[in-house]
């Protein structure tokens with residue numbers, strides 16, 4: 001089974017995080033929602049592997 | 064009193080008094096079918112071709128006006144061809160391959176069904192339902208002329224049913240008053256509102272969708288150019304509504320289907336001026352004649368079981384789906400395909416009655432698949448929550464630029480036949496390297512053979528298909544003949560690809576409905592006998 005990588009995998013975490021938030025700067029709630037949805041779809045497609053996706057879905061749903 | 068519920072397009076079975084009406088006691092028939100819609104008539108063709116006496120009762124005198132179904136799928140045409148009327152449908156129908164999807168004003172993408180070569184029938188034709196039904200009834204008349212024991216009685220309304228030990232008793236109303244008949248086997252093909260289902264107090268469960276659709280069939284006048292394509296709009300900016308579909312039919316008629324919401328005043332919306340207001344906004348000034356219009360709502364429901372002892376349910380009476388995907392009539396035809404031979408064998412005493420339970424099992428499985436697909440389409444077209452609307456719009460926006468999002472766009476997944484994986488009648492799938500498309504449970508896939516079509520040589524009875532190997536021309540297993548069709552895959556790559564895969568030789572056992580019952584790499588009589596027994600419910 002392919003496993004979801006939950007180790008740190010992003011080289012510059014602070015830069016990444018700032019960049020992610022910057023996507024939403026000056027955007028209305030509905031524009032932001034749309035960007036998030038498109039981003040999720042793009043990334044899911046990039047991953048492709050349904051086993052990995054399933055683990056990501058589960059992790060996302062945990063509180 | 065007999066009240067017409069709809070106008071007729073073709074009065075093809077006018078009322079005639081039957082001798083049954085003058086008898087003191089009820090006449091017993093082997094099979095009575097209630098409902099002379101497409102599904103009831105198709106079943107009569109199946110049984111009539113097997114020489115099983117069958118009587119069809121319908122409360123009208125022919126085919127209803129108004130088109131309803133327009134998309135007929137390949138498998139449906141192949142089944143019709145088995146009944147001898149696939150070609151006239153194909154000849155009259157419009158073949159289309161190109162589809163375009165729009166969101167608001169912008170084109171999202173287009174797709175081509177890219178027909179695969181080496182099939183007698185295309186993936187789809189568009190044909191008004193009355194034409195489809197007319198082809199079936201004309202075939203029924205031709206079979207009658209050849210002496211097939213089929214009878215159809217118009218203006219014979221079934222008013223009550225009484226289930227007895229080994230038959231069902233019916234009260235039938237006619238313009239000459241009531242009479243009674245009995246049926247060893249009763250098949251309810253009486254449509255989505257099935258009076259028989261109600262009379263028997265049987266449930267029909269599922270979801271009602273809170274939406275309605277205004278359909279208009281229009282004939283274009285002047286030189287307005289509309290292509291032979293399927294155009295689908297999500298949230299069209301012309302006119303209101305969640306979606307609009309434009310689709311070509313024969314006779315220069317186009318179907319326009321507006322999704323108009325739940326809280327609508329039907330009478331008001333159906334006034335010609337209001338229908339035209341929507342059409343004008345949509346067509347922008349083109350001139351047209353309004354041929355037919357109607358408003359419909361839909362539900363995705365099915366019965367728990369399609370067999371209730373001596374009574375079987377088929378078509379819309381057994382299950383109903385949303386029209387997205389064209390799975391109504393198309394799946395009803397698969398019901399008939401599945402039921403006809405089983406009922407035939409049971410009536411002839413060649414198979415046990417439990418075979419009829421497998422009709423319910425296999426077709427409930429099919430109905431669930433259809434309901435799942437059409438519910439998913441409906442949820443995509445009319446998102447039910449805020450977040451599902453956000454994702455839906457994200458898919459549509461991305462699909463313009465990114466190929467990956469296009470398969471996610473769901474404006475109706477067009478009907479494909481059900482494969483009875485793990486079905487109760489399946490025998491061994493023992494062809495190593497055999498292709499998945501023709502695995503056990505699947506309907507056969509067509510291929511060209513020696514200037515003819517493979518499928519044309521199957522159906523009706525059990526058959527062996529041998530490829531690059533031999534089997535006896537005819538075998539007999541306890542009164543059930545199995546004939547053999549032997550073909551070579553040399554210089555026939557389509558046949559090889561569809562039936563051999565990585566194997567060198569193959570032997571397929573084919574059911575009368577052209578589904579694969581078992582497959583091996585070589586012929587072995589004991590194996591074939593075992594698989595045949597499994598396929599007819601003998602244990």
Ligand SMILES: Cc1cc2nc3c(=O)[nH]c(=O)nc-3n(C[C@H](O)[C@H](O)[C@H](O)COP(=O)(O)OP(=O)(O)OC[C@H]3O[C@@H](n4cnc5c(N)ncnc54)[C@H](O)[C@@H]3O)c2cc1C
Pocket residue numbers: 097098099100101102103120121122123131132133134135192219220221222252253254255258259278359377378379380386389390391392393394395
């Ligand atoms: C708008 C619309 C679009 C559609 N598009 C498609 C499509 O593109 N492709 C597709 O495959 N399907 C489509 N469908 C579905 C298709 O029309 C139905 O699935 C099909 O008509 C079902 O056939 P049936 O014979 O089961 O029932 P019906 O066609 O409803 O026939 C039932 C018959 O039984 C008779 N009857 C009823 N009660 C009695 C009684 N008590 N006694 C005697 N007779 C009785 C009726 O008069 C009728 O003749 C569409 C449906 C709609 C509404």
